Every structure is written in structure tokens, then in C-alpha cells.
């Protein structure tokens with residue numbers, strides 16, 4: 001899935017990532033890209049890696065828009081510009 005860009009603000013959709021837990025401070029040895037490393041402070045002793053394949057992105061949650069707010073702003077602007085839904 002290619003990255004989508006919001007039709008209103010132009011923001012790119014988020015990376016499609018997954019997470020794995022390894023032993024505490026044990027390095028990740030897979031072939032995905034580590035985009036985030038987290039060492040929780042309390043409880044279980046593990047290291048959590050957020051992984052990305054280098055090319056996959058999520059779909060925008062609201063079709064062509066990143067947020068409901070962007071879809072609404074775009075619709076308001078369309079109405080101000082004279083667009084109206086045609087009724088049949």
C-alpha cells in the first residue's frame with residue numbers, strides 16, 4: 001500500500017507497522033526496519049521494537065482525508081466555492 005496524502009491538509013498516511021517484544025535489551029535480529037525501540041521501566045523485563053517493512057503505509061481512516069475534521073473543512077470550502085450536491 002502506497003502512502004496516501006490527505007486531500008485537505010496534504011499530510012501523509014502513517015506507516016503500517018507491527019511490534020515485537022524481545023528479551024530485555026536483546027537486539028532485534030530480523031530483516032525489518034526498527035522505527036522505535038522501547039524499554040519499559042517497570043514490570044516485565046523486555047524490549048519492544050516497532051518494525052516497518054520500508055514501503056507499506058496504512059489507509060487514511062476517512063477515505064481521501066486524514067481526519068473527520070479535514071473532511072468537514074474540505075466540504076465547507078467546497079460549498080463556499082459554489083459546489084452543491086445535485087438531487088435527482
Ligand SMILES: [Zn+2]
Nearest residue numbers: 006009066070
Ligand atoms: Zn488532513
